[in-house]
Amino acid sequence: MLKQSLNFKLLQKLSPQQIQLMKMIQLPTQEFEQRLKQELEENPALESGNDDDDDEYNDSQSEDDYNETGNENIDTDDINIDEYLSDDEIPNYKTQANNYSADDEDKHIPYASGTSFTQHLKTQINTYRLTEEEEIITDFLIGSIDDSGYIRRDLIDVLDDLAFTQNIFTTQEELERLLKLVQQLDPAGVGARDLKECLIIQLKRKNEKPSITLAINILEQSFDHFVKKHYDKLLQKFHISEDQLKEGILQIEKLNPKPGGSFVGGNKIAEQIVPDFTVRIIEGELELTLNSRNAPELHISNEYNNLLKGYKDSTDKSKSQKEAVQFIKQKLDSAKWFIDAIKQRQQTLFLNMNAIIQHQKEYFLTGDERKLKPMILKDIADVINMDVSTVSRVANSKYVSTPYGTKLIKEFFSESMKNDQGEDVSTREIKNILETVINEENKKKPLTDDKLASILKEKGYPIARRTIAKYREQLDIPVARLRKEM
Structure with a gap:
């Protein structure tokens, strides 16, 4: 009721x-x-x-x-x-x-117009001799590339979309073949499905020499060891010297992990900071x-x-x-x-x-x-x-x-902590000291969070290890193992 x-x-x-x-x-x-x-x-x-x-x-x-x-x-x-x-x-x-x-002040800022990243790729693909169906598929693949230059979709999903939206039925092998064609476009590495593939595509564009061959082998066979910087395992696996490994890693470090970001001249205007x-x-x-x-x-x-x-x-x-x-x-x-x-x-x-x-x-x-x-x-x-x-x-x-540059206002805000003398200090000050200590460390033996906590304590800032880890993450600094260099 x-x-x-x-x-x-x-x-x-x-x-x-x-x-x-x-x-x-x-x-x-x-x-x-x-x-x-x-x-x-x-x-x-x-x-x-x-x-x-x-x-x-x-x-x-x-x-x-x-x-x-x-x-x-x-x-x-x-x-x-x-x-x-x-x-x-x-x-x-x-x-x-x-x-x-x-x-x-100048109240109007002129910008030069240009072609988009997608149009830049389509202009290149138009130089190839393709059938009408191949043109539709390659255009679809190019349209699936994000601003970083990657295709972050499974090819099986692309196949389904082609069938439903374009009424084109093809095989995964054919799609792979046309994707390889798209990956030949500039900038090098575009059209990759992950970071590993992106780096390998760029290396294979370079002139062949021992350090390039080694770099390709490292990425193809021991990508996880490379990412985690397990250099000892890489030395054992490929039976090489430290100098050879350094040369191979140097070739990888020269590559662009975001090939789409290197494109200049698109309609997307770089953001300009106006105070x-x-x-x-x-x-x-x-x-x-x-x-x-x-x-x-x-x-x-x-x-x-x-x-x-x-x-x-x-x-x-x-x-x-x-x-x-x-x-x-x-x-x-x-x-x-x-x-x-x-x-x-x-x-x-x-x-x-x-x-x-x-x-x-x-x-x-x-x-x-x-x-x-x-x-x-x-x-x-x-x-x-x-x-x-x-x-x-x-x-x-x-x-x-x-007078010291253009600053984001929120950077002036910070929590307070007490130093060993009982004075309130800004966490921003502590982060700057932490960043300086990490920049000056021996990169062959980077400092652990426990060691960083001890160093800051000696400088008058008694901070727990977990707080060091939090500040390090806020500063976008990786853990000690990932900071290690040859």
């Missing part, structure tokens, strides 16, 4: 404006510019630039003017056109950076500036203002005119919300970064990473009275240009 009941719940929901703001805060400079461009294209009520020249940014507005930007929200269901059109109700709605001149902030040292004091790309000048379109005035002056208000005005109201709301979100984004970014450089002032003044203090997200959140998640959004995706 169904029963009716009444429950009371207290829910907290984010408004669309808050969601938009959080997404905007998380965007780095380049993605923010793309988001801004998208909004300008989709919303005709929003315009960039000033009235004289829409293509230039005006960065000369004072801080007081910046803080007076209008913030009110508009209820699109109940707007009085007369009030909405009055001069008092239409604020300037502009946001500018106040710390850069308009010509400080969101700049920290300068001026007369012994730190100066923080926000990249002016993050502060475009935006305003409401005058054309929309004129459309509303035309509706006001019109004596005959048709249904189509009313619908047009409703559309205008919605676009105006969207434009104002977007401008307000940009302004809040700038304030949030500046507050976060300013708190960070004040906390790490000694580092920013000296560039000495040993001066980095332990700092977690909550430390900054408490200073600026914001949520930890907001600080995380700023730290994870933003870069800062410093």
Whole structure:
């Protein structure tokens, strides 16, 4: 039997404006510019630039003017056109950076276009004489190659896909033959199914000599021993000297494990880091500036203002005119919300970064990473009275240009540990010392984690072996056995 009941719940929901703001805060400079461009294209009520020249940014507005930007929200269901059109109700709605001149930065970066990696391979395969069915199969194999240059699928799965999608029924032997043809394309190693095959393909392209032959034999017959650096077993198996083994291993180390990554000229543009902030040292004091790309000048379109005035002056208000005005109201709301979100984004970014450089002032003044203090997200959140998640959004995706290079902001955050004197030190400092010790070790007898723990203890950092292992993995440093060299 169904029963009716009444429950009371207290829910907290984010408004669309808050969601938009959080997404905007998380965007780095380049993605923010793309988001801004998208909004300008989709919303005709929003315009960039000033009235004289829409293509230039005006960065000369004072801080007081910046803080007076209008913030009110508009209820699109109940707007009085007369009030909405009055001069008092239409604020300037502009946001500018106040710390850069308009010509400080290049705002447009040209890129050369080119063919894609897949098209590069297809162009080569077109030089072979193939039947129509062979062309379809080789094109399908090339389309299965990933950005690293590998085919990471079983050929039996490729056979099934050819049958279902291309209506082509062939044998695995024929597929193997055509795959060998694809593997003859440049760059060498492309079309391999695993690392072992990729390296062997590259070696077989080289001129034959004893060290090349040995390298091929090592990979074909003792790949596991090579990967695990069991050099003694390799010496015994192939009855060679250490010098011969060194030459063979050197040939392998020269190879490219990701042949697809060597392709240059594709449409895939290499990611360029654009700093969101700049920290300068001026007369012994730190100066923080926000990249002016993050502060475009935006305003409401005058054309929309004129459309509303035309509706006001019109004596005959048709249904189509009313619908047009409703559309205008919605676009105006969207434009104002977007401008307000940009302004809040700038304030949030500046507050976060300013708190960070004040906390790490000694580092920013000296560039000495040993001066980095332990700092977690909550430390900054408490200073600026914001949520930890907001600080995380700023730290994870933003870069800062410093006199010592461009740094990812999250690199300044680290946990704390106590040294033998009871002082709090940053784990970043300990990792740097650990990395230095490993770089200076004897590669013929690399240090184990236990030995590394003992060395750091002698330096005043009592750390357990498992902590050493954790830091080593975070630094992407392999275990001692895999660091061994001939």
